[in-house]
Amino acid sequence: MALQDVVEQAVTGLGYDLVEVERSAGGLLRVTIDMPWKGRGAGEQSVNVEDCEKVSRQLQYALEVEAVDYKRLEVSSPGIDRPLRNESDFERFAGEVVDITLKQPMGEAGAGQVAANRKKFRGTLEKAGDRWQVVWSDAPEEKPGRRVSKKKQPAPLQALGFSLDELREARLASIVDFKGRKSRAQGEQ
The missing domain is CATH 2.30.30 (SH3 type barrels.)
Structure with missing residues (x-):
């Protein structure tokens, strides 16, 4: 299974949206997550440290099962300059x-x-x-x-x-x- 698919399946399975997956030199795997959008007028929630920790734990298991090679995993929120993709x-x-x-x-x-x-x-x-x-x-x-x-x-x-x-x-x-x-x-x- 491709890295993007493994990460997306783990992130969406926990109820979050996958914003971006980035691999850097030195073995860093950076995953950016966000709360799902509920539509106009719904209260907008943001990702907190506990959300990142929960996704990080799940991703560690999923990446180990799929034998994905990485040295460091970083899970974060999209920040104030969030990319718009779709x-x-x-x-x-x-x-x-x-x-x-x-x-x-x-x-x-x-x-x-x-x-x-x-x-x-x-x-x-x-x-x-x-x-x-x-x-x-x-x-x-x-x-x-x-x-x-x-x-x-x-x-x-x-x-x-x-x-x-x-x-x-x-x-x-x-x-x-x-x-x-x-x-x-x-x-x-």
Whole structure:
């Protein structure tokens, strides 16, 4: 049985989602797990140390039975810059700020002020029909305490539509607010 299948079977058998399996030089086997998504409106849970320990114990037995060669096993949560891999990940994190990297530059499709050779974008993830889009503004962030003229026009929003097969990589943007100790999404509600 392939390593990916062994790990996925052990992780899903315990009720978790497998996010990523990574093998590094030196025998490190890194497994990233997450709580299953229950849908919009359901309380979002996160992986804790006990969850990682439970999966680690189960994986040690499963990997020994399958005679998988590794020196060190590391089980962790996806963190604040979680990778987005499949359609359910994109549905789960719609409305969040994401960083995406395209496989190919935009080419002639680049409209407006976006450079045609640009591959990386950061913006809010939205569903647009049967495709996904990332929406952003190139306006600089306002500095706290600085007055803003009421006459100043906001920078226009830009959007880029894409399909999942056009992506090289997609991750949640790692935005941390140390002052309020909460994410931007929580602060806006």
